[in-house]
Structure formats: C-alpha cells, structure tokens
Amino acid sequence: MLKHLHQITKRCLRRATPTPFFLFPFILLLTLFLALAGVSAKESPKPKPEAWQINGIVAAFDDGYDNVKKLAFEKFNKYDLKNLKSVIYKPEDIAQKVAKILKDKSVDSTLRSGAAVALENLGETAKPYVKDILDFLKDKSLDSTPRYDAAVALGNLGETAKPYVKDILDILKNKSIDSDVRKGAAEGLGNLGKAAKPYVKDILDILKDKTIDSDVRYDAAVALANLGEIAKPYIKDILDFLKDKSVDSYVRSRAAERLGNLGEAAKPYIKDILDFLKDKTVDPDIRSHAAEGLGNLGGAVKPYIKDILDILKDKTVDPDVSRGTAGGLTNLGEAAKPYAKDILDFLKDKTVDPYVRKDAAYALANLGETAKPYLKDILDFLKDKSVDPHARSVAAYELANLGEATKPYLKDMLDILKDKTVDFTVRRGAAEALRNLGEAAKPCVKDILDFLKDKTVEDSLRLGAAYELANLGETAKPYVKDILDFLKDKTVNLFVRRGAAEGLVNLGKAAKPYVKDILDFLKDKTIDDSLRSRAAAGLWNIEQFNLNNLVVILDSIYYAGKSEFAQWRFLTYFLGGGTDEVKTLLTWLGFPETKTIPAQLSHEQGDKTLKIFAQAWEASQDFARLRQDLAKQIAVVARKVSWKPQDILILETHYKNLKNAGYSEADSLQSVIVNLKGQ
Known part of the structure; x- marks a missing residue:
C-alpha cells in the first residue's frame, strides 16, 4: 500500500498544475505521510521480532476486546515471522490460536481478516488452516473488504495454497461475487507464482472477456504481469488489452504501469512496448503509464535507453507521455549509467517541461555514486525559483536517495531549509534529504532542532523537522530530552507535537537511556491523551518492561478516551512480554471485558x-x-x-x-x- 501511495504522489506531482486550495494540500499530506513512514519506491523489509515482543502480542490475542486483538494482529503482521525462536509459544500453537479467531463467526469480520493475514505471515506453519481462509473468503454474508484481504493473504501463501488455486480462480470467474472480492482473488493469483501456472490460460480468458467488470480484467492483467516468466507466452495479449479502446482508459493505464512486473520475460516485447508509446492514436495517459512500466523493467531495457531518450527529446510528443517516459527513466538505475550526461542535459534545459526535468533529477539521484559529479546541477535546479516549486520539492526529496554522496552539500541543504523566501515544499524536501544522511547529518542536528523550536516556521515544516530529527536514530540520541520538552510545550500546535511524538518510535534502542523521561512524560495526565499514546509508541522497540515501569502504561488505561483505550491495554501486554503476571493483571485490572472475568x-x-x-x-x-x-x-x-x-x-x-x-x-x-x- 505504501509503495502504491508513493507512486500516486509521484504521479500527482508530475502532472499537476498548481491549484492552491485543492491539489496542493492533498499532495503535501501524501508527501508528509510517505516521508514520515520512511518509504521510497522500495518497501523496507519486515523486522525480526524479539521473543518478548511476540510473546506480548500472542498474549493479547486472548484479550476480551476485539480492538485489542486487532492491534495485536496489526503489530504481528509487521514482523518477519520466519524461523521464530525462543518464544513461549510454538509457531504451531500460535497458528492454532489465530485460526480459532479466524473461524469464530461471532467476532468482527475485520478482526477475522487480520487473523487470515497473520496466518499468511506464518507461512508453511499455516498450512492446516488454508481451507479456513478460503471458507472465510467464500462467505457472502461478510463485507467485501475483509474478504479481499483474505484473498490476497491466500495468494501470498504461494505453494502452501496450491491445492486451492482452482477455488480462487472460481471466485474470480464468478460474476455474482462482489468485484472487490474478485479483485483480491486476482491479486492473490498473481502472488502465487509457479503454483498458478496450470491456470494462466484461465486468467487470460478473464482478461479477454469483455462482459467482465473492467476493474477485474485489470487485476487479471496484473496477475499475469506478476507471474513474470510464467506469463511470457501471453504478453502480447496484455498489450492487445492495452490497445483495446473499448476498455476504460483508466483501467488500461493502470494495467500499462504493471508491465514492469514482467521483468526479463518482457524482453522480447520491449520493441512492441516502445512502438505502443509512439502510437499517437493511443490515449496519452495510457502511454505515459506504459512508459513508467517500461522503466521498471530495469536492465532488460538497456538496449533501448537511447530510444527512450529520443522520445524525451521529441517535443512533438504529448507532455504526459514525456513525463511518463522521464518517470520510467527514474527506475532504470545502473542501466542508465552510460546516459547520465544526456539525462543531465534534460535537467539543465529550461525549455523542457519542469516535471520532465524533475524526473531527470530523480533518474540521476537513482544512479547513486555515478550521479556524484552531477549533484551540484541537481542543487542548482532545486534553487532555481523560476522552476515550479512542486517539481523542485520532489527533486529535493530525491536527493535523499544519494545518502553519503550528498555530504559535501550539507550546508547548501541546510541553507535551503532555513531560507524563508524558498517555497516551503522545497524546504520540506531538503529536510527529507537531511534525514536520509544519517550519521553524516550529525553536524546539523542542532540546526534541525532549532528549526523545530522556531515558532515563526510553518507548522507542517516543523512537523517534518521533528520526524527528520527522530529518524536520524543514534545521531539524534543527545536530543531526545529536547524532543520530550518540545512535546510538553502546550503553545505548540498539537498536530506538530503528535508528529514529534510518533517520531520517537524511529529512535528505537537509541531512546533506551531516556525510558525514564518518556515514562515521566506519560505520567503527566494533563497532557492530551492522544499525544501521550503516540509518545508511548516510542517504547515499542526498546526493551521488555519490569512491573515498576509497566504500571505507568497500565495506569494510563484509566485515563484513556475511547480511541486510545485499546492501545493502552495492548501496550501493557506487549511491553510486559505477555508473562503470566501481565495476563493476570489484565484479567482483573484496566476495565477488562466483563465476560472474561x-x-x-x-x-x-x-x-x-x-x-x-x-x-x-x-x-x-x-x-x-x-x-x-x-x-x-x-x-x-x-x-x-x-x-x-x-x-x-x-x-x-x-x-x-x-x-x-x-x-x-x-x-x-x-x-x-x-x-x-x-x-
């Protein structure tokens, strides 16, 4: 989902014409969200849990409140659960406990779908319960959203789900089933890999069937694309689907972007895709997305990079196609290395669409060390106030991809951040670049903190600075106390303080010396409860709590509003490591569900x-x-x-x-x- 939102943000920034009261706030919020989540086009791998963390989560599965269990599943599904060791519960026992919730028709359907995803996360251990996930998926009495989640979870089980591939396909074919559920089935099929091989022809038939909802056909195209080499014989059919003007153009454009998932399997058809890009009878938006998909093919496109550059140079080409082609360049990485100078020329050419130039900056940034000689040019683009600020802000954001290579330009980025005459979205991008420098940004941590404290700065920028500071990990360690003092300042916008509080999570074990300070902050019940609960999240990754520390969390339950109540109960299980003592306390204390007493x-x-x-x-x-x-x-x-x-x-x-x-x-x-x- 985060990867998808990142792509939306890029696309909005690429195509948008500035509209001060509608588009810009939307883009800003998305950009902030993605920056705070610390994502790029590539999603971070799931962390390995410590034994006490899993023990705490599993203990919460038995709580009497569904919302506590939902939080437990959310946390459980964020971890890499392969090769679980040193936990109280065996993986088989965990799977059995989760499956029991999945099968319980008396509980909330979203909780049950969380259980389905948890079983997927357990992999081979969940094999005995795959049929239960399928039964949940088939239950028409349930809402479509949890069934969609179950369908995707089923697909992610790969070979484990092989005996049920035909059942998933039958759901996809069944026109009486909600289209969202069928979309989930299609997505699940695309994730099955070799297990879906015998049914590729059936998926293709769905793609070709014009009586089927266009969204479902799109997902069939995505499923084929995700199958990579297995789908090789049918790539031409996908291209024909893209050309079919009777299909909704939006659906075709989304399918076009997924061409990049085919990888090496698409190599023989790259020339066809290029011809497709040049075909002016095809909707420009679809060609634009196909261009992005082409870029996602990486090294396979190497022999055709010159052709892609020629499309960019052709000023008669529709701007949307040029922008999509430039966007495709951003994903080519090392394959584009020999053409760095050509890409730089696009960046410098002021007659070129600013969003094409922005993507040229992005493409250079993705070249890593190869782009080092061109960093000054990217910075000059960033400083050029004649360029649309949205394009400059994204160029600033992409500087973050270069990491250590940007170290010589630390002062330049800091100057941009401080310069109040610079559009604040550009300054926000500079702040994001600073965040990704990690240890290299150590000399300017104090400057970022001062920026955070400056009440004359826009709240959204201060919010960003709070996250930059916290995301610097060990580098920001000496300033944790300052962040906590900032949280206590009631003259600061609550939204900004909440952002700073959530940023504490990213400090991880770097915050360990400040556990007492965080707990003292939590004890102050005059502080907004939502702010305290966000600050408490900073304790997730530090250590298991002894009883003397845990009572601070347990006591917070008594002051919680409706929206925070479940979090405090779950956090008590989690930080306490799910010991018998913790389970006993929560059986009686913290307003337990009456039926569980x-x-x-x-x-x-x-x-x-x-x-x-x-x-x-x-x-x-x-x-x-x-x-x-x-x-x-x-x-x-x-x-x-x-x-x-x-x-x-x-x-x-x-x-x-x-x-x-x-x-x-x-x-x-x-x-x-x-x-x-x-x-």
Whole structure:
C-alpha cells in the first residue's frame, strides 16, 4: 500500500498544475505521510521480532476486546515471522490460536481478516488452516473488504495454497461475487507464482472477456504481469488489452504501469512496448503509464535507453507521455549509467517541461555514486525559483536517495531549509534529504532542532523537522530530552507535537537511556491523551518492561478516551512480554471485558493472583486510579476462593496494605481472615 501511495504522489506531482486550495494540500499530506513512514519506491523489509515482543502480542490475542486483538494482529503482521525462536509459544500453537479467531463467526469480520493475514505471515506453519481462509473468503454474508484481504493473504501463501488455486480462480470467474472480492482473488493469483501456472490460460480468458467488470480484467492483467516468466507466452495479449479502446482508459493505464512486473520475460516485447508509446492514436495517459512500466523493467531495457531518450527529446510528443517516459527513466538505475550526461542535459534545459526535468533529477539521484559529479546541477535546479516549486520539492526529496554522496552539500541543504523566501515544499524536501544522511547529518542536528523550536516556521515544516530529527536514530540520541520538552510545550500546535511524538518510535534502542523521561512524560495526565499514546509508541522497540515501569502504561488505561483505550491495554501486554503476571493483571485490572472475568477461582489460582497483586501494590503507590481498582479487585478475589490456614500471611499482607491506605475493602479481607482463623 505504501509503495502504491508513493507512486500516486509521484504521479500527482508530475502532472499537476498548481491549484492552491485543492491539489496542493492533498499532495503535501501524501508527501508528509510517505516521508514520515520512511518509504521510497522500495518497501523496507519486515523486522525480526524479539521473543518478548511476540510473546506480548500472542498474549493479547486472548484479550476480551476485539480492538485489542486487532492491534495485536496489526503489530504481528509487521514482523518477519520466519524461523521464530525462543518464544513461549510454538509457531504451531500460535497458528492454532489465530485460526480459532479466524473461524469464530461471532467476532468482527475485520478482526477475522487480520487473523487470515497473520496466518499468511506464518507461512508453511499455516498450512492446516488454508481451507479456513478460503471458507472465510467464500462467505457472502461478510463485507467485501475483509474478504479481499483474505484473498490476497491466500495468494501470498504461494505453494502452501496450491491445492486451492482452482477455488480462487472460481471466485474470480464468478460474476455474482462482489468485484472487490474478485479483485483480491486476482491479486492473490498473481502472488502465487509457479503454483498458478496450470491456470494462466484461465486468467487470460478473464482478461479477454469483455462482459467482465473492467476493474477485474485489470487485476487479471496484473496477475499475469506478476507471474513474470510464467506469463511470457501471453504478453502480447496484455498489450492487445492495452490497445483495446473499448476498455476504460483508466483501467488500461493502470494495467500499462504493471508491465514492469514482467521483468526479463518482457524482453522480447520491449520493441512492441516502445512502438505502443509512439502510437499517437493511443490515449496519452495510457502511454505515459506504459512508459513508467517500461522503466521498471530495469536492465532488460538497456538496449533501448537511447530510444527512450529520443522520445524525451521529441517535443512533438504529448507532455504526459514525456513525463511518463522521464518517470520510467527514474527506475532504470545502473542501466542508465552510460546516459547520465544526456539525462543531465534534460535537467539543465529550461525549455523542457519542469516535471520532465524533475524526473531527470530523480533518474540521476537513482544512479547513486555515478550521479556524484552531477549533484551540484541537481542543487542548482532545486534553487532555481523560476522552476515550479512542486517539481523542485520532489527533486529535493530525491536527493535523499544519494545518502553519503550528498555530504559535501550539507550546508547548501541546510541553507535551503532555513531560507524563508524558498517555497516551503522545497524546504520540506531538503529536510527529507537531511534525514536520509544519517550519521553524516550529525553536524546539523542542532540546526534541525532549532528549526523545530522556531515558532515563526510553518507548522507542517516543523512537523517534518521533528520526524527528520527522530529518524536520524543514534545521531539524534543527545536530543531526545529536547524532543520530550518540545512535546510538553502546550503553545505548540498539537498536530506538530503528535508528529514529534510518533517520531520517537524511529529512535528505537537509541531512546533506551531516556525510558525514564518518556515514562515521566506519560505520567503527566494533563497532557492530551492522544499525544501521550503516540509518545508511548516510542517504547515499542526498546526493551521488555519490569512491573515498576509497566504500571505507568497500565495506569494510563484509566485515563484513556475511547480511541486510545485499546492501545493502552495492548501496550501493557506487549511491553510486559505477555508473562503470566501481565495476563493476570489484565484479567482483573484496566476495565477488562466483563465476560472474561473468572466467576470462581481455584485455590492455586487465587494464591497466584494475590501474590501478583502484592507486587503490583508496591509498584502502584503513585497511581491513584490504578491503586483504587487494585484495592477493589483484591477484595473481589479474596471472596472467590476457599482459603487454607497457610494463606493467612498473604491475606494479612493485603489487609494491612488496604487498611494503611484507608481503603474500605480492608473490611472484606478482615472478614475472610476471621472466618479462616475460626475454622
């Protein structure tokens, strides 16, 4: 999804004519979103989880609230779960627990689709439950969105889903099924790889069938493209589909862009694609997307780069096609190396469309070290105020791809960032370039912090600076305290402070020395709850919490609004590592779902619970609402168990604690103790 949004942003920036109140805010928000998520055209690999993180997530699967489970699945699905080691639960047990939620028709359908995606993430371990994912997908009583997610998840299982490929294909063919679900089935088929080989002809038939919804036909084209070498015999059919003017032009343009997924398999047809680009009877938008798809073929296009450049040089070519062709150049990487000088000429030529020049800058940036001699030219383009600011902002953003190579120009980028006469989208791009420099940006971290604190700067730019600072990881470590002070400043726009809070997440273990400072920030209940919950996310990747730290998170549940409640409960499971102690506390504390509270307890369970409560009592002395609830639950548990004489010690400990703190629940403990002594 992030990759898709990145492409949308590029396309909007490429084609847009400036419109101050509609397009620009939309583009800005997308650009900010992508920059904050730290993505480029290539998605980052999933991180490997630590044992305590998975244990905490899996423990949350048993919570009584669906929204807590949803958060657990969201977090679970962000990790690479292959070769899980040193966890409390075996992968097979995790799969069984997840499958149970998937099959439970009494729970929310989006929660069940999250379970389907979780099974996909478990890979081969999920094999016994593939049929259950398929059953969920076929259930017409459910909304289309979760069924779409299940279809994609099924496809991502690859060979594991092989016995059910025909079933997925049948869904795709079934015209009575919601088109979104069929789109998911098509996408799933495209991800199956060799497992889908026997059915390529069937997918092609769907592509050719004009009675089928055009969106579904598009997804059939995408499925074929994603199958790469397997689809080689049918590439000509995909090209024919692109030429078919009876098909919606938007659908054809989207399919055209996916040509790049074919890789080496498309090599024999590159000449046809080039001819397609030159065919002026074809809608320019479709040709533009085909040009981008051509660029995604990488090295296979190398013999035809000169032809692509000739299209760019031809000023009679429709501007959309030129821009798409330039956009295609950006993805060629090393293959475009011999033509760096030609690309530079486009960048310098002021008679060329500014968005073509922007993509020329992008193409140069993607050449890495090869582009080093041309960095000054990219910066000159960036500084040229006669060029459309949107084009310059993207050129600035793309400088980030060059990393260390931009180090000699650190001061130039910092000057752009500080210059209030420069369009702020350009300054935002310069800030993004600084972010990607990592350790090399160390000399200007203080400048970025000062920029963040400058209240005369636009809020959106300060928001960006907050993320740049946090995303510098270890380099920003000495300034974590400053970021926290910034969060506390109530004169700063809440939106900007939330951005800075979320940025703490990217600091990871670099924030470890500041755990106490973050916890102190969380304790301040006068601060907006949504801001506190975002700051808490900065604790995700640091370490498993002991009880003394965990009570800060647990206590926050009592102050949470409806939208943050589930997060605080989930975060308690997660940071606590899902231990028995954590599960016991959340069984009774933090407003558990009533139906999950035990009606009765065995002696062993009661003894264990009161001992855990005794530890929590010591840790909770600074948290009034948590301690009040704990006092109540101590009395409740004391009344649910048949105690034995040897339990008097733990019961008296709780009685004294409650009595000394002035809680009336001490009377319940006293009554239990008196009865026990009288036996």
